[in-house]
Amino acid sequence: MEITPGHLLKGIDSPADLKKLSREQLHKVCDELRQYIIDVVSVHGGHFAASLGVVELSVALHYIYNTPYDQLVWDVGHQAYGHKILTGRRDNFYTNRKYHGLSGFPKRGESEYDTFGVGHSSTSISAALGMAMAAKYKGETDRKSVAVIGDGAMTAGMAFEAMNHAGVADSDLLIILNDNCMSIDPNVGALKEYLTDISLSPTYNKLKDDVWKALGKLPVGKGFTRSMAHKVAESLKGMVSSSANLFEALKLRYFGPIDGHNITKLVDTLKDLREIPGPKILHIITVKGKGYSLAEKDQTKWHAPGLFDKITGEIVKKKFTAPQPPKYQDVFGHSIIELAEKNDKIMGVTPAMPSGSSLKFMMDKMPHRSFDVGICEQHAVTLSAGLATQGLRVFCNIYSSFMQRAFDQVVHDVAIQKLPVVLCLDRAGLVGEDGPTHHGAYDIAYFRCIPNMVISAPMNESELRNLMFTAQLESTTSPFVIRYPRGEGVMTNWQTPFEEIQIGKGRKIKDGEDVAILTFGHPGNFATSAIRELKTQGINPAHYDIRFVKPLDEELLHEVFAKFDKVITVEDGTIVGGFGSAILEFMVANEYRADVKMLGIPDRIVEHGTPKELHRECGYDAQGIAETVREMLKDKVRVSTFIGG
Template identity: 70%
Template sequence: MEVQAGPLLSQINSPTDLKKLNVKELKEVCRELRQYIIDVVSVNGGHFAANLGVVELTVALHYVLNTPYDQLVWDVGHQAYGHKILTGRRGVFHTNRVYKGISGFPKRSESEFDTFGVGHSSTSISAALGMAVASQYKGETDRQHVAIIGDGSMTAGMAFEALNHAGIENSNLLVILNDNCMSIDPNVGALKDYLTDITTSKSYNRFRDDVSAVLSKISELGPDAHKVVKKIEKSIKGTILKKSNLFESLKFRYFGPIDGHDVEHLAKVIEDLKHIPGPKLLHCVTVKGKGFALAEKDQTKWHAPGLFDKITGEIKKTVSDKPQPPKYQDVFGHTMVELAQQNDKIMGVTPAMPSGCSLNIMMKAMPNRAFDVGIAEQHAVTFSAGLATQGLIPYCNIYSSFMQRAFDQVVHDVALQKLPVVFCLDRAGMAGADGPTHHGAYDISFFRSIPNMIVSAPMNEEELRNLMYTAQLKNHGGPFSIRYPRGNGVMTDWQRPFKEIEVGKGRKICDGEDIAIITLGSIGNEAVKACLELNQEGYHPAHYDLRFVKPLDQKMLHEVFSKFDKVITVEDGCVQGGMGSAVLEFMADNNYSSKIVRLGIPDRVIEHGEQKELWAECGYDSNSIIKEVKKMAMPRVTESLVG
């Protein structure tokens, strides 16, 4: 649904149009841009609060800088809606995150203004520094390079690595720290406290009050004591900032903190910074959700609220008279509390995703046993390994696509030492509208390559609970991984008593003839739908739920290949090196010669869209399974008709 822009914004189709305005008009542009984002996201969905918080900064940057020659790199990217709207995509912005529409994140193939593709946090400083060094090498000394990074993204080690390197380069780099004390959930850790404006520091204020008390007793100063205190306070503040500033110690010129919602002042400061050589950091204090009262009040809820009424703030939900299956993440969250109540060795760990993975349920019930470690996946894994060395059982919940960042730690710090860390991989498979940066396509492939690793996937909520229960019963000789998708499951009566699942044991869903379908995980429910429809049409495939891709259920696979010469594997993961590859390896190793067709994510980048749309595009939804069964069964059916 396309939305009408305000009178000034409707005239802006590029930063060139923005520059035609008087600086006094920028405030109105910001108002219209903020309202436009509210109007569009309320009816189309998308990331919300983060985009409202950087409106003034976005306008100021494009007003002052010569983009795209001057290069902006937006960290994470869910704060770049204003950037997209101002750079020629307002007319198609209603397709944001929609299948075949524009991406919800900056994307190099989409616009020359999108200088770097992003989706995961903390990459902006490294990328912008690389661009700055390249420009310096090419003699483009007038070119500006700006990394816009949130204080939450600063908690990742990669951001510090980039700052450390940038400090020894004399490149034209400006890092803008968008400080709002939030990622998706409230920021955690010592850095958050450090970044708080010194004027709110208890020690600073106590010192200031002490000085005030002393000076007020000096009668010679009389009524001017307060003015003298202010002068001394300003001097002390400048001295403390200069001597203790983390960024200055890394050889950055530090400026701020300044009001990130004063667009005129921002424009002036950015203009001044253009003429200062070397690495610089501008500290902007902003409010996530700025301009929408409910989003300012509950920033986590309004990070990506879905569709909502922009007047009342009511978030629209699908209403059904029937009980609905829960989200897999909520099954994880509630099960963690149940298991932790039974076993005092269980701990929960997540890197900045307590709401996204529902570990916040355990954090509320058992705050001393659940940890949000900030946007630091590598640390989360090795921290979990440390817990495990002391006899504890950490459940480390990381989104599948984010787990890619911690692969080395899984291998080196967990698997090589055979430590019993339970990895719960949320958002495995197609992640939906967040697109290729968030699809959990590769975890089956890379996890099954790791020695001492158990790799499993539940087909429904009950199996998720039982796999989580099984993982903590005894030491299985190393790490235990459980992958599950984004969104709702298939069961309403899921909170059943725990049952142990034999590791490496699959199950037969239904018997059949001619063809066997082998599935892994929740995508098996698409095969169930396919089998029901095929049965009505006279086809009777057998369906096996593998459940473990490592170790494989060899007994079940021997049964499959002894009985069937045609096999279809289905997985919500990449076909290269995935579950289908494991089945092919088993077949080759045991000298079977059945025909195998592997359905899953092909060897290409899959763009954004609803999960069902993407399953269909990739050819492994229920309709695709039906077509493949019919195609493979056709010769047998033809033979029977001839006979």
């Protein structure tokens, strides 16, 4: 299906083309840009509501600022679709998030307009401040740096650390706070209430408008300077509302709030702010999903809805003739409620991902025992540790990729104190279209080196339930990691009775000969499929589901290496320091000799694509496992073929 941009948009191949248009034409450009995003995402998929909310801002920024010389940092990156379309990627935008296509987030290697890679949140102010400081150091006094921070990203501690520095760094930085009261789920916390107070204060906003109207009529230049006008306005704002003082206490000049969908107001404001030196913050109010009524009404659902009919709003769902396995996330969400109903010590914590992690089920049913703490992974882990000191059993659910941000808290606040926090790592492994910023590639390696940790992975839904059950038992006294992938499992009848799993015990799924396949977690299902294929060729591998990478089942591994001199390890994580490395360490420590092939995520950045495409690329899908087995047994296969012939 060919998607045609509007009359004005089709002539914009760079911001230079945008600047040729009159101010009056910008309204039409915004309409066409919003419609183009709707058209493309409805057919090809991707993030949706966030970019609709910043259409006017995207146009205004590229109209006023001299990008890419002026440096624009988007935070979080799923707001940047309009930015991409305006900066030479319109005709390729349909490849967004597709294998070998455009990235779903700004990416430095993709365009000179993408000044910083931003898949994780709350990094923009730090990055843009670094750029502003570099410009000052290099004498580039005309070069501007802008950070656009929104979709809940201001709730993270890193944003406050950066603002604390920006206020005293004496650099020319503009922070734009895109305030839409949303991340993926609604924003939470005192900051959200604080910003709402600014936005909704009728006294503050009316007097602010009256002040600026009055100042605009004063004869600037005849003894009354622009800076004097600003000082009068700021002092009057302080008399009416103390709310702005949070930012101004950090020595950031505060402007706003203004309507983020008024393109004329945005252009005028940005033009003025571009001429004001020093660190400053512009607070804009936007609606996530603006211009598509269904997205405005249900912003969480339309954050990334998949394919949909843009007219009816019907989301396209796969049609199946038979019952399908649930998502691992939903198994977690329903199972924690079952456990919590039997164990009143169980609590749930997640950093801004209640829908994605399915903790929302528990938050709806047990709001006093489950908490969304905002985009604050470090706080989530240490909060869980604090709860654990009081005898509570906390399931702290964080995406594997985001858990990287809380590594120190896991070491210092959980592991050293040996607190039995249950760290549920959602989206472990290659997550697909979100790409390298979201792949859960490293958690096995970075947790395996920490003492006192239990690290597990279920091969199916029943195993996930049983690991959760085991983790909350009083007899479990160590930090307990459970990692599982994004998406569907393999069992339709998944609500099996809870059973305790002995910590550190794996299982032999199938006996065999010549070669042993050792798997960790969900990729065990890839091995099962490979073994079925190999059976038709007369090859009979053994299969072991190791379950725990720490502690390892040494009894089971002694059995493996005593019998097999050819071993394959399979994991959905980096092979550097991961599960395969743990098996090699055991082999060397016990003086076994074997030919070991490690399959997993290679030592390079894996780009985006569907999980199936990426598993194939990395060679640990069913086909890759079967190919490795045949390669290791090629001499035997040749002999068997010759004898059979």
